[in-house]
Amino acid sequence: MSDSIDQSATRIPVGDDYDVLVGHGLISGADADARLGGLLGEAVERVLLVHPPTIDALTQRLTAALERRGLTVVTEEVPDAEAAKTAEVAARLWGRLGREGFTRTDAVVGLGGGSVTDLAGFVAATWLRGVAVVQVPTTLLGMVDAAVGGKTGINTAEGKNLVGAFHPPAGVLCDLDVLATLPPADLTAGLAEVVKCGFIADPVVLDLVEANPAGLCGPDAATHPSLRELVERAVRVKAEVVAADLRESSLREILNYGHTFGHAVEQVERYSWRHGEAVSVGMVYVAELARLAGHLTGAEGDALVARHHGILESLRLPTRYDGGRWPELLTAMRRDKKSRGSQLRFVVLDGPARPARLTGPGDDLLERAYALVSG
Incomplete structure (x- = not known):
């Protein structure tokens, strides 16, 4: 060193x-x-x-x-x-x-x-x-x-x-x-959780990633000059949320952004996907779902969905999941810890660093969002 x-x-x-x-x-x-x-x-x-x-x-x-x-x-x-x-x-x-x-x-x-x-x-x-x-x-x-x-x-x-x-x-x-x-693919997968913190609470994280994404997913990523700041910012986001809500009764749910669909992918794929890779697709899925449900609207909403695709793809993280598994994914999502009774709950965005909750979206809406990330 x-x-x-x-x-x-x-x-x-x-x-x-x-x-x-x-x-x-x-x-x-x-x-x-x-x-x-x-x-x-x-x-x-x-x-x-x-x-x-x-x-x-x-x-x-x-x-x-x-x-x-x-x-x-x-x-x-x-x-x-x-x-x-x-x-x-x-x-x-x-x-x-x-x-x-x-x-x-x-x-x-x-x-x-x-x-x-x-x-x-x-x-x-x-x-x-x-x-x-x-x-x-x-x-x-x-x-x-x-x-x-x-x-x-x-x-x-x-x-x-x-x-x-x-x-x-x-x-x-x-x-x-x-x-x-750490193998480069594992470090890159971890960046998905860092990016998540940027979308839900600290947009400076997104700016830092966009400034040099190639350096963050290359062979020298561990010595990238922004990595320490990214880690500290992500930890601070989680620390502040956890301190306010230890047992996930309200605010802490925002840390699950992208996780409902991401966990379903992990389960259906028998945990052969890295967690960060699954969450990456999960964030794109929930961004598309938010747009379909009216949480992200107009040019600003379209730009935020596009930013999901752009940042994650620049880090060489997946933003699509092959089709043909929708019934299994839906079943897995219904077993998610964030569900309440028969109602699915998703963390969505109303804008950058503006998390919200979407409760009980219809199956047709869920499947339409899936169609946008499958193929």
Whole structure:
């Protein structure tokens, strides 16, 4: 890492509950143990470190930092991606916690992408009715979305994240250096969640992306001069929303922009699509739906729909989903967590950074919007 890179951490508070630290060298730096210790607190003696099989070097580095703090570290490797988020894997981790004698003053650390942090948070939420968890996301998606906010969960055959709990972490550590080892396609997929924050709350994000989209999805994306600002802006959007509405009773729903259709695509495709890729198509779908439903009107509305296509396509993210799967997608959407009874609910836009809700649109309207993104 170049000495010219600022290694100081930006501290972003999530209300009065916990902080998200964003910066360079937060895991490998000389003060990594102090940062982790500060997030975990003094009472913790044992840590369950949950990690995927693909980041051995990072796992060893984090284990060493925790041990320098005087903690006993128990490591558990879990499957990569969505395969980690099952009841079977969670039960295995509960068994390990029991055998190791973890108490309410001990903690879980999730090191990995969004699937690992979702799983680690859920296991922490349910062990002894709740122990501390610190999240150390290693993907862009994890940093700006999954690890922040306290939503934890696992999947079932019927849908994504249908089993879960709200369990805010004790802290989140976002070391931007780890993004240099991320496959370019994964980093690009994470940008979909960043762009989402731009559409729902912070249009400066959109301006930053439009200024140099090629650099953000190229081989040097991890060192792009705007990446840190994009991460910090996206985290601030989520932090402000979560602080105002932890349990998704009202405002927090806006963070699901593009997710109802996106989650349906993930389920129908058996999670072979990256989450960000599915959300990318989901945002275009819901923009088209908003226009059909009268939320986006006139030249201004047309321009905002076109901006969805333009930004996402400039990042080489998908904006279309092949036709022929509409009945399956509709069934999957009806099982979405945001549904109320038989009514589907969508987050839509009335304009840039003006989110609204569309409740109970007719099936014909939903299918017309699908026709605009299929083919």
